Structure formats: structure tokens, C-alpha cells
Amino acid sequence: MTQRLIELPTTRAGPGPSVRQLVARHPVAAFLCICYAVNWATAVPWFRTRTDVLPFDLPMWGSLGTFFGVALAAVLVVAATDGTAGVRDLARRSLRWRVGVRWYLVAVLGLPVAVLMGAVALFGSASLNALADNWQLLLTVVLPVLLLQLALFNLAEEIGWTGFLQARLQDRHGPLKASLLVTAPFALFHLPGLFVQFGLASALVVVLPILAVMHLFARVVLMWLYNTTGRSVLLVGLFHATFNATLVGGEEFIPGPVGTTLVIATGVIVLAAVGLVVATRGRLAYEKKGP
Numbered sequence: 001m002t003q004r005l006i007e008l009p010t011t012r013a014g015p016g017p018s019v020r021q022l023v024a025r026h027p028v029a030a031f032l033c034i035c036y037a038v039n040w041a042t043a044v045p046w047f048r049t050r051t052d053v054l055p056f057d058l059p060m061w062g063s064l065g066t067f068f069g070v071a072l073a074a075v076l077v078v079a080a081t082d083g084t085a086g087v088r089d090l091a092r093r094s095l096r097w098r099v100g101v102r103w104y105l106v107a108v109l110g111l112p113v114a115v116l117m118g119a120v121a122l123f124g125s126a127s128l129n130a131l132a133d134n135w136q137l138l139l140t141v142v143l144p145v146l147l148l149q150l151a152l153f154n155l156a157e158e159i160g161w162t163g164f165l166q167a168r169l170q171d172r173h174g175p176l177k178a179s180l181l182v183t184a185p186f187a188l189f190h191l192p193g194l195f196v197q198f199g200l201a202s203a204l205v206v207v208l209p210i211l212a213v214m215h216l217f218a219r220v221v222l223m224w225l226y227n228t229t230g231r232s233v234l235l236v237g238l239f240h241a242t243f244n245a246t247l248v249g250g251e252e253f254i255p256g257p258v259g260t261t262l263v264i265a266t267g268v269i270v271l272a273a274v275g276l277v278v279a280t281r282g283r284l285a286y287e288k289k290g291p
Contacts, residue, residue: 023080031077031165032185038069043192054152056145056248062193063152070160070189078164093167094159096232103229107239108146111268112246118264119254130253137252146245154244155237161186162226163233166219175227175284176277179219186219187212214266217273218243220284224276227285243269 023030046061053060078086119127161182169178187208194203194211222236229235243265250261276284 020080023077027077027081028165028168030080031073031160034073034076035069035160035185035189038073039065039189040192041065042069055148056141058145058148058152059193063156065192066153066156071156074160074164090159090163093163093231094155094233096230097234099229099232099235103225103232103235104238107225107235108242111239111242111265112249114268114272115246115250115261115264116253118268119250119260122264123255126255127253130255134252137249141252142245142249145248146241149244150237150241154240155234158222158233158237158240161189162222162236166223167226167231170223170286171289174282175223175286176220176282179223179284180216182219183212183216187215214269217266217270220273220276221269223286224280224284227287 017025042061042065046059054063075087075090078090082089116127116131165185166178166182169181172178173181190211191203191208194207197203198207222239225239226232226236246265247261250265251258254261254264
């Protein structure tokens with residue numbers, strides 16, 4: 001009686017997934033990994049040299065980290081997930097400027113006017129007098145800071161955080177949950193700068209949680225502005241740059257201790273976010289894209 005040897009079929013493991021396939025499977029994780037890796041890679045050499053070459057003490061490493069760690073990361077991930085068509089769509093949204101004059105007024109004047117009104121309510125006419133006496137600083141300090149922030153930081157920043165990440169999460173989870181989900185990663189992106197200012201322990205334990213709460217309300221306002229302008233990342237970046245320029249200008253026009261402008265501006269953002277959530281019933285002008 002002969003014995004038949006039964007040979008089990010053997011399977012050879014094929015090649016593993018390519019980098020592009022991994023990115024396409026996990027686009028959010030891929031974006032965040034690239035973002036943080038590049039941001040810290042550009043920050044660490046600066047920690048050693050402490051040299052800035054941009055006006056108004058703006059950090060060159062921060063601009064490089066934003067361009068390559070946020071905007072370029074978004075483009076690479078979109079290319080892996082949606083191909084050339086996706087990259088073109090992201091580019092169109094990032095440069096969408098035909099949105100109506102009123103939205104430019106909202107993005108550029110809405111916050112500083114509200115902050116000035118808040119300062120008048122707190123300190124009387126002192127802020128108005130300072131503005132009248134030093135109005136030229138609007139042209140020599142505030143406007144240049146706004147333009148530099150937009151060109152070197154905030155547009156590139158919002159290409160990644162709003163144009164890619166928050167917009168993607170919004171289509172899946174809705175605008176409010178998307179704003180919440182982006183808050184912590186966006187706050188962590190600013191950790192190198194906070195580390196420089198406050199030290200690592202204080203940045204992690206004290207400053208970062210406060211910043212995250214403020215960013216949550218800001219993300220709600222930015223999500224609404226993005227949706228209501230027909231998905232214009234450019235207007236979101238402009239509003240972001242206006243916020244930063246308002247903080248710089250406020251130090252010149254608003255009395256009180258250092259940080260007063262930040263407190264007032266944060267209060268304005270919180271009130272605006274709550275008002276928008278109530279007025280839009282949480283939709284934030286969101287209309288889901290068709291198939």
C-alpha cells in the first residue's frame with residue numbers, strides 16, 4: 001500500500017504595499033506624521049543658532065515648517081489619495097479669490113474692529129486716541145505684518161489644516177466634529193514655538209491646553225468662513241493673518257498689560273463661534289458635495 005504524500009500549496013508573500021498605497025490608506029495619519037516631522041526638523045537647527053532673518057521677528061524656521069510640513073504635506077497626501085484631479089481641486093480652493101467684497105471686509109476688518117470696540121468698552125476712548133495719534137503704524141507695522149503672515153505662514157498653514165484636513169473630516173463627520181478633531185493636532189503643531197517661549201514643561205502643561213481651547217473656537221469660525229465663501233482657503237488664510245496682525249497692532253493701540261489684546265481677541269472669537277453655531281444650527285454654512 002503506497003502512501004501518497006499530500007503537499008499543501010505554498011503561498012509566497014507578495015511585495016508589501018508601496019508608500020503611496022500606505023498614504024492612500026491612512027491619509028490623515030500620513031499628513032500628521034509628515035507635518036510634525038518636518039516642523040521639528042526645521043525647528044531644531046534654529047534652537048541651536050537662534051537667528052531669524054525675517055522682519056518683525058518672524059521665524060524663518062516656522063515659515064519653512066509651514067510650507068514643507070503643512071502645505072506640501074497636504075499636496076503629497078492628496079496626490080496619493082485623489083491623484084492629479086485632487087491636487088487641482090486643492091489648488092483651486094487655495095487660490096479662490098472671487099468671493100465677493102463683503103467677505104474680504106469680514107476677513108480683514110471684522111476682527112480688528114470688534115477688538116477695538118471691546119477695548120473702548122474696557123478702557124474708554126484711550127484706544128481711539130492712540131489710534132488717531134499713531135495711525136501711521138497701520139501702514140508701517142500692521143499691514144506689513146498681515147501681508148508677511150499671509151504670504152509666508154497662514155495661507156500655507158490653512159492649505160493643510162483647512163483645505164485638506166478639516167475639509168476632509170467635515171465631509172465625513174460634519175463641520176462641528178471636524179473643528180473639534182482638528183483642534184488638538186493644530187495646537188500640537190505650535191509646540192516648537194511654545195517651547196521656545198515658555199519652556200517644554202510650561203508649554204505642555206499650561207499654555208498648550210489653553211491654546212487648544214482657543215483654537216477650538218477659532219476653528220469653528222474658520223470652518224464657517226471656508227464654507228460660506230464657497231470653500232476659499234485664501235479667505236481663511238487672510239482671516240488667520242488678520243488675527244495675528246491684530247495682536248501685533250493691539251500692543252500699540254490698546255492700553256493694559258501685555259496680552260490684553262489676545263484676551264479681547266479671544267473673547268471676540270468665542271462669541272463669534274457660539275453665535276455662528278446657534279445661527280446656523282451647527283451647520284456652519286456646510287453643504288455636502290455631490291457624488
